[in-house]
Amino acid sequence: MPNHPLLKAWRQLGVSYRIGAEEMGVPRSVLHGFLHGQKKLGQRSNPEPVIRAYLESKKPSLEVISEPLAKKLFGLGLTVKDAVMGMAHLNIGKGDLYRYLAQGKWPNQQTVDAFRKWLEQQKQRRKKKMITKVMLSEEILEHFGLKTNPFPHELKSVEDIVPLKDLALAEKKILSTINHGGFCGITGCTGSGKTVLLKKIEHELSARKDIVLIKPRTVEKQYLGASGLCDAILEDLHWPWSKGHRLEMRARYVGQALEHNYRNGKKVILIIDEAHLLTDDALLALKRFYEFELGFRKLLAIVLVGQEKLAERLQNVNLVEIAQRIDLFGIKAMNGQFARFLKEKLARAGMNGREIFDSAAMKAIYEKMSKAGGFYTPQSLQNLAAQAMVIAEDLGEKTVTAKIIQGIPEAF
Ligand SMILES: Nc1ncnc2c1ncn2[C@@H]1O[C@H](COP(=O)(O)OP(=O)(O)OP(=O)(O)O)[C@@H](O)[C@H]1O
Ligand SMILES: [Mg+2]
Structure with a gap:
């Protein structure tokens, strides 16, 4: 005989056969036999009503x-x-x-x-x-x-992203920075969808031949200084350099690499997620890279994305010059x-x-x-x-x- 349908409810209850039988005043073998579809020899009364009532009395509320x-x-x-x-x-x-x-x-x-x-x-x-x-x-x-x-x-996949108003506004800002050059900062508290948004943008940009994306891969951004930034840019632009070169030299190479790409019709975009963790040193280097230009055209567009601390950090005395240039947008609650x-x-x-x-x-x-x-x-x-x-x-x-x-x- 198949198990009794009440067995499932019994299991969900999480009470052992021994305790349940004791509390109901039913022999343990009868309870077990009933739930497992076996009829006990010599059993006169049907234990079902008692078991049902017991289960009911224990129902979570x-x-x-x-x-x-x-x-x-x-x-x-x-x-x-x-x-x-x-x-x-x-x-x-x-x-x-x-x-x-x-x-x-x-x-x-x-x-x-x-x-x-x-x-x-x-x-x-x-x-x-x-x-x-x-x-x-x-x-x-x-x-x-x-x-x-x-x-x-x-x-x-990007199809799993649900459109949200502030994320759409932030996206517009980032795309405008990418297309027209500039320096923008997107801030929002943890879990507001910043990284999700960056993934969406990267996905969209992957089809564009005129764009070169640079994304420093250092996981711990607090260790990313000016030197690490230079290296990330030179590496992603496939520019020859060696660790032996002094920082000043590498910074100059960055300028050359950017100019080379510009002349080849490429837009170079630096995107840094979790930018609130960047060192002051790295932020100042960013300002310097942003100043590279040819005529009136900036050679590098910069997108910083991070928690709200990023806006505060940019207001820091040393960084005031950056704060004046950067176009900031804060992602608010989803309301x-x-x-x-x-x-x-x-x-x-x-x-x-x-x-x-x-x-x-x-x-x-x-x-x-x-x-x-x-x-x-x-x-x-x-x-x-x-x-x-x-x-x-x-x-x-x-x-x-x-x-x-x-x-x-x-x-x-
Ligand atoms: N527009 C969205 N559509 C679908 N899911 C979303 C969306 N925005 C956020 N999420 C969900 O919220 C989670 C957190 O988002 P995300 O990692 O982008 O936050 P964050 O702003 O980068 O946070 P942190 O500052 O901690 O890095 C995602 O893993 C995703 O599940
Ligand atoms: Mg994130």
């Missing part, structure tokens, strides 16, 4: 969401299921833990202490790993009927565009028209964003949405409700 310890748990991007597995030695069922959390009534001090200790350990582990993104497991995707992860760490952003992301992941976030949940997201002073970025919105989906799945809910959203602490 939305009430749990606003309780302080539950908030802490969810705030770490964890679920009740994670806690049950993490504290397996205590043999607590998922339904029980839900009840303890929802009612704030714990069976004994030892259990609540163990839960707090486990939470603290998880917090320390998270801190070390700097986990800021919530991952959606296959199980969760299936729960919501999604084909792929709507919020992957890395976008797979009213969040609903469309979420919808498009979910649609791209294969959601077939069903609402995963109900309208009250969308309103709750908007309120959360407003309270945060409009600092929500695509990334923090995605984190919030993913976290809400994790909790909804944990509760067995097919739709994310306002209550779930409200229960998520500000951790962005």
Whole structure:
């Protein structure tokens, strides 16, 4: 005989057969036999109603969401299921833990202490790993009927980029700098989509024969000084040079290489992401390279992209001259565009028209964003949405409700 359909619900509950049987007053072998589709010899009564009632009584509830310890748990991007597995030695069922959390009534001090200790350990582990993104497991995707992860760490192609107003304005500014020469700076807080935008622009420029892109590859920009910049430019322009040459000499080569490209009808563009990390030395070298010109035509266009600190750094006394030349644009919060952003992301992941976030949940997201002073970025919105989906799945809910959203602490 096949397994009983209730077996799935039982497994989700996370209670062991031994404890469940004890609590229901049903022999363990009867409970096990029933769920696995075997009828016990000599068994007179049907245990189904008792098991159903037991499962019902243990059903997770939305009430749990606003309780302080539950908030802490969810705030770490964890679920009740994670806690049950993490504290397996205590043999607590998922339904029980839900009840303890929802009612704030714990069976004994030892259990609540163990839960707090486990939470603290998880917090320390998270801190070390700097986990800021919530991952959606296959199980969760299936729960919501999604084909792929709507919020992957890395976008797979430019088609995955959702158009946003400020990113479009920043793009316009960058393209104008590229086409007409100039020096522009794009700033925005972490997760606002700067790197995504640069990838899009690079993709578009790759088809243009008149453009030579220079992108210094030093990962740690704080170590990129004037010398590293010179080398990056000479290398990408395939200009002969050697490490033995003095900086002054290499800087002069940069001028020659730029002039050569200009005469060959090429526009040379230097794009630096995470430019807020550049040394002052590197920023001053940029100013010098920007001054290379032939007639009235600048030989190098410069695009700096970085966090908001970049604007402050440019105001620095030494760099005032750069600040006067640079055309700055700040990417602001996404404001009213969040609903469309979420919808498009979910649609791209294969959601077939069903609402995963109900309208009250969308309103709750908007309120959360407003309270945060409009600092929500695509990334923090995605984190919030993913976290809400994790909790909804944990509760067995097919739709994310306002209550779930409200229960998520500000951790962005
Ligand atoms: N327009 C967009 N369309 C789709 N996804 C986006 C968009 N903008 C941002 N994202 C998502 O947000 C994530 C963070 O974006 P991105 O890496 O570009 O931020 P950033 O501004 O470069 O941040 P940092 O300053 O930390 O480098 C991306 O991985 C992507 O998932
Ligand atoms: Mg970035």
